Amino acid sequence: MCLSTVDRFRCGPPLWPKRQPWSAPFGVAGESLCLLTRDRRIADSVVGPTQRDSGSGILHGVWGEVSYQAHLPETARIALATDIAFSAAIRRRSSVRPGPWTVRDMPRKATGQELDAVDLFAGCGGLTQGLRLARFRVRLAIDVDHLAATCYRANQDAVELWERDIVEVTAEEILRRFRWKPGSLPLLAGCPPCQGFSALRTLNGGRTVDDSRNDLVKDFCRLALGLRPKAILMENVPGLADDARFESMVAKLRAASYVVRWAVLDAADFNVPQRRRRLILTAGAGFSVPFPSARKRLLSVRRALKALPAAGDSGDPAHDHGERRSASVRRRIACIPLDGGSRTDLSDEQQLACHLKCGGFKDVYGRMSWDNVAPTITSGFVNPSKGRFLHPVEHRAITVREGAVLQTFPQEYHFPMSAGKFPVAELIGNAVPPAFACLQGRAIRKALADATRPHTS
Numbered sequence: 259m260c261l262s263t264v265d266r267f268r269c270g271p272p273l274w275p276k277r278q279p280w281s282a283p284f285g286v287a288g289e290s291l292c293l294l295t296r297d298r299r300i301a302d303s304v305v306g307p308t309q310r311d312s313g314s315g316i317l318h319g320v321w322g323e324v325s326y327q328a329h330l331p332e333t334a335r336i337a338l339a340t341d342i343a344f345s346a347a348i349r350r351r352s353s354v355r356p357g358p359w360t361v362r363d364m365p366r367k368a369t370g371q372e373l374d375a376v377d378l379f380a381g382c383g384g385l386t387q388g389l390r391l392a393r394f395r396v397r398l399a400i401d402v403d404h405l406a407a408t409c410y411r412a413n414q415d416a417v418e419l420w421e422r423d424i425v426e427v428t429a430e431e432i433l434r435r436f437r438w439k440p441g442s443l444p445l446l447a448g449c450p451p452c453q454g455f456s457a458l459r460t461l462n463g464g465r466t467v468d469d470s471r472n473d474l475v476k477d478f479c480r481l482a483l484g485l486r487p488k489a490i491l492m493e494n495v496p497g498l499a500d501d502a503r504f505e506s507m508v509a510k511l512r513a514a515s516y517v518v519r520w521a522v523l524d525a526a527d528f529n530v531p532q533r534r535r536r537l538i539l540t541a542g543a544g545f546s547v548p549f550p551s552a553r554k555r556l557l558s559v560r561r562a563l564k565a566l567p568a569a570g571d572s573g574d575p576a577h578d579h580g581e582r583r584s585a586s587v588r589r590r591i592a593c594i595p596l597d598g599g600s601r602t603d604l605s606d607e608q609q610l611a612c613h614l615k616c617g618g619f620k621d622v623y624g625r626m627s628w629d630n631v632a633p634t635i636t637s638g639f640v641n642p643s644k645g646r647f648l649h650p651v652e653h654r655a656i657t658v659r660e661g662a663v664l665q666t667f668p669q670e671y672h673f674p675m676s677a678g679k680f681p682v683a684e685l686i687g688n689a690v691p692p693a694f695a696c697l698q699g700r701a702i703r704k705a706l707a708d709a710t711r712p713h714t715s
């Protein structure tokens with residue numbers, strides 16, 4: 259939800275004092291909830307388009323073109339209200355402390371003039387967030403997924419977002435919309451969907467996976483050739499490097515006079531408390547874009563999570579969602595040794611029958627270690643059966659907020675938890691860690707500055 263365009267949100271009369279409209283408690287039983295907003299999309303993201311349109315009685319009335327009034331049943335109201343109250347509270351700098359990323363570990367903000375950028379396949383905004391820290395002004399973001407778009411808008415409200423299929427977007431319409439000429443855009447960045455190339459998808463035996471999402475790499479290349487940005491940044495899984503479509507893209511960019519470099523980098527070497535090997539491609543129009551140098555120090559899970567309050571009672575829906583597990587799974591989790599233990603430490607009786615049989619995926623039901631980096635935060639990180647996602651010492655998977663912090667999202671980043679923890683975890687797991695994106699962005703800024711600086715002899 260784009261909070262900056264929300265006019266008023268209140269529980270019954272009287273209106274809260276204008277200067278602190280978010281400080282009153284939400285979700286008090288029996289009170290009516292009233293959301294006044296100028297933007298129909300905000301009403302949709304709060305009440306949901308189905309509910310708004312279905313005449314279910316949840317949305318009570320629509321006031322002309324400009325505002326919406328919602329009378330919600332108590333349960334919906336409480337879920338919704340905590341979500342919004344949290345987001346609002348943090349935006350008003352109330353009780354929530356910033357995470358380590360906003361104070362010490364996050365690369366310091368670059369200085370200098372902001373440079374325009376476009377973010378293709380923008381997801382929930384990880385790449386945009388990092389580019390902003392590197393002083394890029396993302397003018398346009400495109401993503402086809404509604405939940406990703408909702409999350410993106412809630413956090414990146416200054417960016418124009420097209421919720422569209424990129425296959426149907428042309429370079430000409432982008433140039434026309436922003437009155438740019440081919441060659442004038444400083445940076446085109448993007449992260450085409452990578453599930454099709456992912457090593458995880460091939461562990462079960464197949465060597466290649468035919469996934470139509472792989473073709474979107476071609477659309478990234480098509481838009482790059484049409485926009486002719488000064489610099490290009492693309493992130494993907496390492497498996498893409500072995501695909502003919504990647505080779506073809508590199509060849510096409512080189513034929514268009516771009517100096518292309520690519521490498522597989524581990525985000526853990528770039529201020530991210532997580533192993534995350536990713537293919538990074540950079541290209542400069544007639545100049546090379548070197549990669550940033552690796553940091554000497556790894557950031558541990560302990561350091562990343564230490565600023566978070568206890569899960570379950572923090573007031574943050576992304577940290578308080580809890581989990582439902584059968585008694586036998588809970589018992590099994592409690593047996594995994596603290597601080598880095600694995601299911602292979604369990605006796606045969608404690609193992610699940612399927613684990614004894616298949617042997618593979620040794621990390622499932624594993625615990626993170628306090629003093630190591632986390633494993634790759636994938637889209638299934640709230641589920642311990644998907645990897646080493648148990649908390650180092652608590653008998654539970656990490657929360658959505660902990661996953662987001664390990665991905666280096668700032669602690670105040672809003673996630674639409676009313677959609678459920680699994681879809682939100684997918685957004686987070688698919689994101690480019692902002693700290694990683696920031697360092698790539700800064701290297702690009704430097705290369706752009708060097709390329710335009712007049713040569714002195």
Ligand SMILES: C[S@@+](CC[C@H](N)C(=O)[O-])C[C@H]1O[C@@H](n2cnc3c(N)ncnc32)[C@H](O)[C@@H]1O
Binds near residue numbers: 381
């Ligand atoms: C790897 S994620 C991008 C993550 C994002 N860069 C971030 O840092 O948060 C890929 C995104 O591509 C989007 N996507 C998939 N197919 C698309 C299409 N045809 N057009 C536009 N977006 C698409 C998905 O919805 C998903 O959000």
